[in-house]
Amino acid sequence: MNQTLRKKEQNRVPVEVKEVVNEYFKIVDERLPNLLESFYLFGSVSLGAYQGGMSDIDFYAVVRRKLTDADVEVLKQVHHDRKKNYPKPSLDGMYVTREDLDGRNEGVQSCPYFNEGKLQMYRAFHRNWIDAYQLKTYGIVIKGLPIETYNITTDWNQLKKNLVGNINSYWMNWTKRCESVTSLQFPGLFVSGSMIEWGVLGVTRLYYSIKEEDIISKVGAGEYALQTVPEKYHQIIQEALRIRNRHKKSCYKSIFKRRRDALNYMKFVMNECNKLNK
Numbered sequence: 001m002n003q004t005l006r007k008k009e010q011n012r013v014p015v016e017v018k019e020v021v022n023e024y025f026k027i028v029d030e031r032l033p034n035l036l037e038s039f040y041l042f043g044s045v046s047l048g049a050y051q052g053g054m055s056d057i058d059f060y061a062v063v064r065r066k067l068t069d070a071d072v073e074v075l076k077q078v079h080h081d082r083k084k085n086y087p088k089p090s091l092d093g094m095y096v097t098r099e100d101l102d103g104r105n106e107g108v109q110s111c112p113y114f115n116e117g118k119l120q121m122y123r124a125f126h127r128n129w130i131d132a133y134q135l136k137t138y139g140i141v142i143k144g145l146p147i148e149t150y151n152i153t154t155d156w157n158q159l160k161k162n163l164v165g166n167i168n169s170y171w172m173n174w175t176k177r178c179e180s181v182t183s184l185q186f187p188g189l190f191v192s193g194s195m196i197e198w199g200v201l202g203v204t205r206l207y208y209s210i211k212e213e214d215i216i217s218k219v220g221a222g223e224y225a226l227q228t229v230p231e232k233y234h235q236i237i238q239e240a241l242r243i244r245n246r247h248k249k250s251c252y253k254s255i256f257k258r259r260r261d262a263l264n265y266m267k268f269v270m271n272e273c274n275k276l277n278k
Helices: 003-010 015-031 070-084 130-138 156-179 184-191 193-212 218-228 231-244 256-276
Strands: 037-042 057-063 090-095 112-115 118-123 138-142
Touching: 015 037, 015 057, 015 070, 015 090, 037 130, 057 130, 057 193, 070 090, 070 112, 070 118, 130 156, 130 218, 156 184, 156 193, 156 256, 184 256, 193 218, 193 256, 218 231, 231 256
Parallel strands: 057 090
Antiparallel strands: 037 057, 037 138, 090 112, 112 118
């Protein structure tokens, strides 16, 4: 990638994000010199939907060598210290090698994934993840080589199956917990605006991706749904957008109706997603 194009891409990155990433680079280069080959941002930053105080910073880091246990221990401290000193925004992402990005190596659980300042797990890089598609299509090069260098390919038939699998596992279980009186999520959906926003816009983003074979921000997904789903669901979509955009006045007078509408809408969208994958 030429320097002019890279500079143009990086100009899309909010100042707050640049400060976090530069501070991170400084620490990593001090503690693990010459480790990072390339560093890319995706997610809300690359979609132009970053919101200070709300959005996370999503990244993929390509490392020059297979990480040792000692390397991972250092990275754990790096992420812990950054989270402790700067709680928001969270710097969340995965460390991969060139070999991990090669489709022939899919399924190897070798990539450390950090979220909220902690090592959450080791997992494989799958090119048919929505995150991998975002990286390939919308990723911003902050350091290193053009994303095209790694030849990440995507099979949308498989990717849609994976998205529907997420609908039928995570989101199906999430709604069931919201309906169970023994679950902490049962009262939460009455009073928590963030839960309304998370559920309504979360499934809507998947609906958009399955239908359009692309990725979109949460706000963009909500606006898309207002153009494509039955009008009876518009109020709850507008409420989720209202919460996401931090507007104060609710679209509802009753938290009972809001909760009921959220669950009904999510079930509708999940059903539509399954229909689209047949």
